[in-house]
Amino acid sequence: MILSSGSTSISTAELECDIFIYALGFESRSLTLSRFAKSSRIIALKMPEYRIHKYIENVSEAEFLGHHIVHDFDRFLRIELNEILLEHQTNDLKIYFDISSINRVMMFRVLAELSRLCRSNYKLKILYCPAAFSEPDWRFPQIESLGPIGPEFSGYNADPSKPLCLILGLGFEPGVSMGIISQLEPSASFCFWGTGSDSRFDQAVRRANFDFEFTGFNTRTISYIVSDPQGSFQMIESLIYGLARNFNVILVPMGPKIFSFLAYLLALTYPGDLAIWRAQQRRIQPSDAKPDKNAVYARLDIPTLKHRAEEQSRMLGQVRS
Amino acid sequence: MIDHTSALFDVYNARFLEPEKVGSNFVASPFLDQAAASVNAAILGPRGSGKTTLLKMLTLPALLRWDSPKKVGFAESLDYMAVYIPASITWSAEYRSFHAPKQDQESLSLLSISLFRHSVLLSLIDTWMEASNPTLLTDVALSRFHLPIEDAKEPAFARELARVWELELRASSVNGLREAVRDRVRLMQRLAVRCAYGVSTAADLLDDAPFLANHFLDDASAFCDFLERNYGFSFKLALCFDELEIAVDRVAEAVLQAPRSIDQRLLIKFSAAPFVGVAAGTRQPAMPTQQNDFKLVFLSSFSAKETRGFSEALFASVCHKHGVRDSVDDVLGNSFVDDAPADSTQTSDGPESIQGKKYAAAGNYHRKFLSLFERDPSFRDYVYRKSINITDLSTGSEKRRAADIRKIIWPVIVREEFLFDQERQHPSSKVRRRLRSKNAISDIYTGAGALFAICEGNPRWILGLLEPMVHAYQQSTSGNASVKRSIQRDSVERMTAAYFALLSTIPSSSEAQKIHSLVDLVDKIGMYFQGSVLGTTFNADPVLSFVVDERVPSPVRELIGKGINIGAFITTQAPRLGAYHVGELGGLKVRLANIFAPRFKLPLAGGRTIGLSTILGRSQEIENLTLLDLFGTKI
Numbered sequence: 001m002i003l004s005s006g007s008t009s010i011s012t013a014e015l016e017c018d019i020f021i022y023a024l025g026f027e028s029r030s031l032t033l034s035r036f037a038k039s040s041r042i043i044a045l046k047m048p049e050y051r052i053h054k055y056i057e058n059v060s061e062a063e064f065l066g067h068h069i070v071h072d073f074d075r076f077l078r079i080e081l082n083e084i085l086l087e088h089q090t091n092d093l094k095i096y097f098d099i100s101s102i103n104r105v106m107m108f109r110v111l112a113e114l115s116r117l118c119r120s121n122y123k124l125k126i127l128y129c130p131a132a133f134s135e136p137d138w139r140f141p142q143i144e145s146l147g148p149i150g151p152e153f154s155g156y157n158a159d160p161s162k163p164l165c166l167i168l169g170l171g172f173e174p175g176v177s178m179g180i181i182s183q184l185e186p187s188a189s190f191c192f193w194g195t196g197s198d199s200r201f202d203q204a205v206r207r208a209n210f211d212f213e214f215t216g217f218n219t220r221t222i223s224y225i226v227s228d229p230q231g232s233f234q235m236i237e238s239l240i241y242g243l244a245r246n247f248n249v250i251l252v253p254m255g256p257k258i259f260s261f262l263a264y265l266l267a268l269t270y271p272g273d274l275a276i277w278r279a280q281q282r283r284i285q286p287s288d289a290k291p292d293k294n295a296v297y298a299r300l301d302i303p304t305l306k307h308r309a310e311e312q313s314r315m316l317g318q319v320r321s
Numbered sequence: 322m323i324d325h326t327s328a329l330f331d332v333y334n335a336r337f338l339e340p341e342k343v344g345s346n347f348v349a350s351p352f353l354d355q356a357a358a359s360v361n362a363a364i365l366g367p368r369g370s371g372k373t374t375l376l377k378m379l380t381l382p383a384l385l386r387w388d389s390p391k392k393v394g395f396a397e398s399l400d401y402m403a404v405y406i407p408a409s410i411t412w413s414a415e416y417r418s419f420h421a422p423k424q425d426q427e428s429l430s431l432l433s434i435s436l437f438r439h440s441v442l443l444s445l446i447d448t449w450m451e452a453s454n455p456t457l458l459t460d461v462a463l464s465r466f467h468l469p470i471e472d473a474k475e476p477a478f479a480r481e482l483a484r485v486w487e488l489e490l491r492a493s494s495v496n497g498l499r500e501a502v503r504d505r506v507r508l509m510q511r512l513a514v515r516c517a518y519g520v521s522t523a524a525d526l527l528d529d530a531p532f533l534a535n536h537f538l539d540d541a542s543a544f545c546d547f548l549e550r551n552y553g554f555s556f557k558l559a560l561c562f563d564e565l566e567i568a569v570d571r572v573a574e575a576v577l578q579a580p581r582s583i584d585q586r587l588l589i590k591f592s593a594a595p596f597v598g599v600a601a602g603t604r605q606p607a608m609p610t611q612q613n614d615f616k617l618v619f620l621s622s623f624s625a626k627e628t629r630g631f632s633e634a635l636f637a638s639v640c641h642k643h644g645v646r647d648s649v650d651d652v653l654g655n656s657f658v659d660d661a662p663a664d665s666t667q668t669s670d671g672p673e674s675i676q677g678k679k680y681a682a683a684g685n686y687h688r689k690f691l692s693l694f695e696r697d698p699s700f701r702d703y704v705y706r707k708s709i710n711i712t713d714l715s716t717g718s719e720k721r722r723a724a725d726i727r728k729i730i731w732p733v734i735v736r737e738e739f740l741f742d743q744e745r746q747h748p749s750s751k752v753r754r755r756l757r758s759k760n761a762i763s764d765i766y767t768g769a770g771a772l773f774a775i776c777e778g779n780p781r782w783i784l785g786l787l788e789p790m791v792h793a794y795q796q797s798t799s800g801n802a803s804v805k806r807s808i809q810r811d812s813v814e815r816m817t818a819a820y821f822a823l824l825s826t827i828p829s830s831s832e833a834q835k836i837h838s839l840v841d842l843v844d845k846i847g848m849y850f851q852g853s854v855l856g857t858t859f860n861a862d863p864v865l866s867f868v869v870d871e872r873v874p875s876p877v878r879e880l881i882g883k884g885i886n887i888g889a890f891i892t893t894q895a896p897r898l899g900a901y902h903v904g905e906l907g908g909l910k911v912r913l914a915n916i917f918a919p920r921f922k923l924p925l926a927g928g929r930t931i932g933l934s935t936i937l938g939r940s941q942e943i944e945n946l947t948l949l950d951l952f953g954t955k956i
Contacts, residue, residue: 160440
């Protein structure tokens with residue numbers, strides 16, 4: 001599913017493309033990669049308005065730079081994206097999608113549309129700018145709700161009588177992973193934590209997750225390299241392959257956005273069987289994320305992506321009809 | 322069946338264990354007989370209190386593997402065959418509709434109840450299979466429940482059940498029945514997706530899938546008919562519904578009303594955390610009550626001393642598993658709890674001479690009393706006022722000691738431990754009143770008795786906290802020394818930290834009195850209790866429990882309920898006159914779980930009770946707690 005991946009300095013990153021899509025929100029890193037992008041069409045998906053941190057500056061800068069700001073996200077997916085793609089007559093369109101500041105639900109929807117609309121000879125690259133380390137907010141967030149990201153990610157073909165296995169992407173929100181495990185009481189849990197960017201993050205993730213000691217629950221903790229989406233995907237995919245026969249597997253992506261991107265690819269790999277859930281948290285104020293020096297990229301195998309997206313769509317069509 | 326989980330990891334939770342394994346490891350619970358009585362029963366207790374174990378112990382595979390002298394008499398007394406029915410939120414249709422604004426609640430309820438119904442069908446099939454095990458014939462007390470499934474009869478049996486349960490069989494066998502149920506479940510999951518997209522209404526669903534209207538009690542009755550017809554089966558069926566608190570409201574409602582089933586061949590037993598939202602929110606006549614519909618079995622004990630016997634037995638079984646033959650005190654060492662009464666109101670039951678030694682000069686109590694007497698002027702005043710002979714606490718009768726000394730042991734221990742500078746070397750140097758480090762766990766919370774008190778007799782906590790210590794003891798190269806206090810302190814600290822994390826994630830709708838979460842509420846109450854024990858003036862009878870009174874706002878009551886469910890608050894059972902309604906909180910006497918004692922520097926004992934509204938009204942405003950506030954940078 002991923003042809004190649006890696007990490008490169010932002011200043012030297014290859015960011016020349018036909019269409020560059022990013023999320024315009026309150027994070028300091030929101031526009032970072034777009035500033036280096038060499039593209040005739042830069043699309044800014046305006047996030048829900050939250051006037052904190054750099055929100056106002058970011059919107060002003062995007063307007064100043066002439067980015068195409070998308071105010072109606074639903075319409076963009078329904079009509080506009082397709083029109084934009086059709087405008088380009090070329091067969092080898094290069095589309096870059098920066099997922100750094102987007103929320104998970106929007107990311108999944110954009111990826112789903114791109115998977116559907118891209119032609120086989122297009123080039124689609126996912127970009128991610130990891131946050132520079134800053135002291136995490138150690139306040140305990142509350143889990144407001146927990147459930148599938150959408151009906152298509154509900155594991156509608158899975159057998160709920162099988163024991164439950166959770167695969168968690170860990171972040172540094174204090175106690176959230178413990179809370180999810182405690183609420184769902186899975187028979188087994190595999191907790192993935194992203195490493196390799198800054199050892200202070202590693203320490204923060206450890207602290208927020210109580211040194212990975214989930215006493216009383218059956219958990220295993222596994223690290224993955226944030227800058228190696230391809231290797232990480234292969235590792236998690238092979239784990240799920242082994243588990244799917246005996247367990248009802250639910251994946252809850254938290255932590256770095258790149259893990260959520262991998263979750264989307266995994267959902268396409270096991271359509272109807274693997275459920276992807278989201279833990280919606282309540283915080284008094286979300287933290288800012290300043291850009292680090294590097295960008296992570298993953299180039300996708302469009303024919304495979306399209307094939308799997310079509311298969312998912314076909315199955316879902318059967319369910320809906 | 323393959324036990325996949327135990328192959329992967331160690332297991333602390335009975336939910337993941339096959340009944341056979343529960344039976345082979347079972348440590349007799351004092352509540353087993355009550356739970357097993359031939360009546361409808363509500364088994365209430367916080368998470369980890371052993372509800373699942375009790376229900377699984379009623380099943381044939383567990384009983385078959387139970388190795389205990391008590392077993393034969395117990396099994397012979399059963400006039401029913403138990404059907405264990407697990408709950409899981411992943412069965413709920415509501416968990417398949419997140420972020421789908423078009424969802425129709427009526428459709429989702431319909432699907433959730435039917436999904437649950439099919440879980441009951443799987444349990445009935447499993448029970449029938451378990452009863453077909455020929456090993457039952459070798460068991461004197463259980464052979465009467467044997468239900469053979471002969472090859473020649475299996476297809477007819479399967480077809481008969483499929484007909485009464487309205488299933489479509491692909492293969493006429495028991496496995497075919499299971500597959501038919503699973504096919505149905507997949508169909509319903511797809512229907513849930515359609516509902517989430519707004520494609521189907523409840524009426525459409527019922528038109529397309531009439532089986533959605535069927536009820537699990539009718540299925541159970543039909544199963545009884547089937548057993549009577551084919552086996553002459555004359556026993557009852559006990560439907561044992563586990564973990565009702567995690568079921569969606571409509572399912573919980575259906576189970577709560579099940580004790581009013583008119584089929585006398587069915588018994589209903591359900592386990593739940595004490596606060597079941599759907600039951601608390603309604604006073605419909607259909608809701609069952611303790612007196613009329615079921616027997617109440619309450620698994621938590623307000624007094625830590627009551628759970629000590631069970632905790633020790635469970636600990637002994639853990640030691641046995643690790644090949645450790647030494648006593649509890651050898652492994653964990655003594656604690657102040659082993660000397661001090663866990664409940665300050667109770668009198669001693671030991672011989673007078675042994676009790677006297679504890680009070681004698683140079684005894685543990687005496688050292689603490691003398692030390693506090695030197696440092697705390699308010700305690701000195703109290704001693705003078707009560708004419709206590711501080712130089713020799715052993716004087717006088719045991720009755721007198723109970724009245725004057727025993728009831729204040731815990732306040733004395735805690736004040737002496739936390740209130741004054743411990744580094745003072747010379748009696749003449751100035752006494753400084755200050756709270757010691759806010760994050761450190763004190764040694765008064767280590768040792769066997771203290772650790773058992775902190776675990777509250779909760780098997781999951783006992784296993785989670787103490788099994789690693791037994792392992793450390795077994796691996797230790799330092800002879801027979803008990804587990805180091807530093808290891809015990811770290812373990813308690815980690816367990817407390819993880820527990821706060823769990824509390825922090827419990828959703829709350831409360832904004833009342835600036836309480837945003839369960840952590841806020843626990844902190845407010847804990848700090849109030851701390852002030853009562855460690856205040857400026859020595860308090861012989863500090864406030865350490867509360868009653869949920871009428872003035873407590875409803876969102877806070879709901880939080881208290883959630884806290885009780887998760888074991889953060891310990892309650893006495895139904896203190897009021899009249900019938901207890903499942904889920905009711907009003908008038909309950911509640912205390913903080915002992916797991917919070919190290920954090921708030923509280924006695925591991927009971928104390929005076931006041932109204933919660935008073936506590937909340939007098940508490941100081943609190944900031945949002947952070948991980949670092951609670952545990953510093955140690956974690």
